[in-house]
Amino acid sequence: MQELVISASNLCVNVKEKQILKNVSFSARKGEVMALLGGNGAGKSTTIKTFLGLMTPSSGSVSLAGVNVHQQPDVVRQKVAYLPESVMLYGHLTAIENIKYFLSLSGKQKTAGDIAEALQRVALQEASWNSALAGYSKGMRQKTAIALALLREAPILFLDEPTSGLDPVAIDEFNRLVKQLAAQGSTIFMVTHDVYGACHVADRIGLLHNGEIVGMFDAPEHGNIDSEVVHKAFTAGARNE
Amino acid sequence: MSWLDICRETRFVLHKKSVALVLLVGFLLALFSVWTGSVEVAQQHATIERMQKADELDQAGVTKRYDEAGLLAYYTFHLTYAPPSSLAFAAAGVRDVYPWKHRIRMLAIEGQIHESDTQNPELAMVGRIDFTFVIAVIAPLLLILLLHDLRASERAAGRLDFLSITARTGYSLWPLRAVVVVLTLWLALVLPFIAGAIFNGVSAGLILSVIFIALVYILLWSLLCYWVARFSFSAPVLASFLIGFWLLTTFIIPAVANVAIDKGFHGPQGGDILMTQREAVNDAWDIPIETTMQAFVVSHPEWADKTQVKSLFEWKWYYAFQQLGDEAAKPLAQAYQQTAEDKYRAAGWVAWLSPATLLQRTLTDWAHTDAKAAWRYEQKVRDFHAQLRHFYYPLLFSDDKYHAEVLDARPVFKP
Numbered sequence: 001m002q003e004l005v006i007s008a009s010n011l012c013v014n015v016k017e018k019q020i021l022k023n024v025s026f027s028a029r030k031g032e033v034m035a036l037l038g039g040n041g042a043g044k045s046t047t048i049k050t051f052l053g054l055m056t057p058s059s060g061s062v063s064l065a066g067v068n069v070h071q072q073p074d075v076v077r078q079k080v081a082y083l084p085e086s087v088m089l090y091g092h093l094t095a096i097e098n099i100k101y102f103l104s105l106s107g108k109q110k111t112a113g114d115i116a117e118a119l120q121r122v123a124l125q126e127a128s129w130n131s132a133l134a135g136y137s138k139g140m141r142q143k144t145a146i147a148l149a150l151l152r153e154a155p156i157l158f159l160d161e162p163t164s165g166l167d168p169v170a171i172d173e174f175n176r177l178v179k180q181l182a183a184q185g186s187t188i189f190m191v192t193h194d195v196y197g198a199c200h201v202a203d204r205i206g207l208l209h210n211g212e213i214v215g216m217f218d219a220p221e222h223g224n225i226d227s228e229v230v231h232k233a234f235t236a237g238a239r240n241e
Numbered sequence: 242m243s244w245l246d247i248c249r250e251t252r253f254v255l256h257k258k259s260v261a262l263v264l265l266v267g268f269l270l271a272l273f274s275v276w277t278g279s280v281e282v283a284q285q286h287a288t289i290e291r292m293q294k295a296d297e298l299d300q301a302g303v304t305k306r307y308d309e310a311g312l313l314a315y316y317t318f319h320l321t322y323a324p325p326s327s328l329a330f331a332a333a334g335v336r337d338v339y340p341w342k343h344r345i346r347m348l349a350i351e352g353q354i355h356e357s358d359t360q361n362p363e364l365a366m367v368g369r370i371d372f373t374f375v376i377a378v379i380a381p382l383l384l385i386l387l388l389h390d391l392r393a394s395e396r397a398a399g400r401l402d403f404l405s406i407t408a409r410t411g412y413s414l415w416p417l418r419a420v421v422v423v424l425t426l427w428l429a430l431v432l433p434f435i436a437g438a439i440f441n442g443v444s445a446g447l448i449l450s451v452i453f454i455a456l457v458y459i460l461l462w463s464l465l466c467y468w469v470a471r472f473s474f475s476a477p478v479l480a481s482f483l484i485g486f487w488l489l490t491t492f493i494i495p496a497v498a499n500v501a502i503d504k505g506f507h508g509p510q511g512g513d514i515l516m517t518q519r520e521a522v523n524d525a526w527d528i529p530i531e532t533t534m535q536a537f538v539v540s541h542p543e544w545a546d547k548t549q550v551k552s553l554f555e556w557k558w559y560y561a562f563q564q565l566g567d568e569a570a571k572p573l574a575q576a577y578q579q580t581a582e583d584k585y586r587a588a589g590w591v592a593w594l595s596p597a598t599l600l601q602r603t604l605t606d607w608a609h610t611d612a613k614a615a616w617r618y619e620q621k622v623r624d625f626h627a628q629l630r631h632f633y634y635p636l637l638f639s640d641d642k643y644h645a646e647v648l649d650a651r652p653v654f655k656p
């Protein structure tokens with residue numbers, strides 16, 4: 001049996017007086033892709049921020065590769081790469097300069113060849129590698145950030161709405177890449193609105209509604225995901241806003 | 242934190258146009274202050290040199306023209322001056338408020354010293370662009386510009402979480418970036434100073450002391466900026482708070498304290514001393530000569546048997562009532578000095594609430610350009626004037642005939 005890499009146990013998160021996450025428990029094993037689906041305000045971003053150590057649980061715990069996120073944040077940082085929904089790398093730096101900067105920040109050193117290979121792998125046009133990111137489209141910035149995540153070789157990837165704003169071709173490319181990384185042993189946790197995309201790439205899908213997990217489906221069951229549950233999760237979330 | 246981290250953040254910081262611009266402004270301001278300070282000091286040296294030459298010519302002319310000690314003492318001017326220290330280029334202090342050069346005569350001295358009046362000048366320094374002003378007043382402002390949005394700008398750009406997660410450790414990003422910014426600014430400010438200090442002949446120990454105290458001061462402001470930048474407010478809110486604090490400690494507290502100190506400490510003005518001394522001298526023309534001479538021998542009993550004045554005017558009588566004029570003004574002059582010292586001491590307490598003022602006081606103290614240095618110079622002028630009296634009185638009161646050779650022993654002011 002594969003080791004547990006991502007684990008949330010009875011996780012509760014309060015912001016001021018409001019309870020955002022209520023007794024959320026789930027886990028993902030090495031090489032798995034887990035997607036958390038939910039409407040706006042369901043608690044997806046809070047979940048991801050808690051795993052990244054940016055928010056503190058009121059009760060319960062989260063661990064990555066067996067390490068408590070809030071007790072050993074520096075250890076956890078080495079194991080995690082994060083792709084935010086809106087990738088805002090430095091606009092005054094080129095793609096290569098950005099990658100070099102962030103790699104150095106994470107303590108990694110890669111050759112120019114490695115960087116070029118990663119940029120080719122995410123299909124970023126070579127002509128733009130040395131242009132300032134200020135002129136990039138959202139998709140191009142996303143690709144640069146994915147290249148960075150690849151180069152960091154982090155065993156755990158957190159993706160926040162990774163396909164939001166990408167064109168269908170770019171989404172296909174991205175999904176292919178996610179599957180490839182998982183096959184190589186990376187554990188991937190993504191939060192998304194995209195039910196179709198999640199079904200396409202995820203080994204496990206959780207449905208989050210009002211801060212609670214209302215459904216958990218493994219890959220063979222994707223076809224059996226209760227559309228009513230999905231519908232309820234999304235519409236209730238929207239109503240709550 | 243490794244050398245690679247330091248190189249990365251240095252490259253990054255210098256790559257940002259806004260940071261580079263602020264650093265350039267800091268460097269140019271420091272360069273300007275050092276240049277203007279050096280020019281000012283060179284001009285003061287040139288003035289002293291020019292006056293020394295003119296003084297020599299003038300004294301030679303007077304010596305040739307007159308062969309009577311009284312006339313000679315009356316017409317001979319003596320240059321007194323306080324040359325700028327080697328560090329004065331960096332801390333001009335109160336040298337443009339308190340006089341640093343006089344041409345004095347054997348007449349009553351207090352009036353010659355107090356021809357201009359001053360009011361708590363030690364707090365009136367804000368505004369002059371010398372190196373001290375650049376460090377004490379401008380540097381915190383540049384630090385605020387550089388550090389207030391250390392995190393807020395990243396938060397506004399949506400990059401904060403990404404940066405925080407990507408950083409290998411908590412120390413390899415924000416503290417390091419702040420340290421790089423602060424040290425780069427410190428270097429941009431002190432490099433022109435070091436060049437100016439070497440040019441002006443400042444000792445290595447003093448150079449090190451100045452750059453060290455500048456570093457300590459900049460670090461204090463940096464810690465404040467860094468601490469404030471941690472709050473999750475927008476950049477304009479953080480900048481407003483820091484600028485408000487800067488305004489309060491750098492301008493408002495010294496200005497309010499200046500008013501309070503002026504209201505709280507009352508003493509005679511320089512004009513009062515001048516008037517008292519002149520009135521005493523003028524009155525002497527109308528009172529009996531014997532009355533003047535009797536008062537004079539109280540302080541100079543050695544001339545008690547030489548006070549007889551045989552004609553309507555004798556120089557010894559004239560200089561005796563000049564001295565009495567000084568003695569009449571002496572209590573006022575002492576009260577003036579005491580008040581000035583009390584004000585200075587009070588301003589010293591206030592300076593603990595205003596780091597900029599504290600730094601200015603320290604640097605002007607080291608540069609000998611503060612009020613204390615001005616008072617020391619004033620006392621030197623009084624002492625020199627006393628030497629002149631000591632030299633001339635035997636020529637005026639004794640029956641010995643005047644010879645020009647005796648002038649070889651006439652005191653010369655040594656700063």
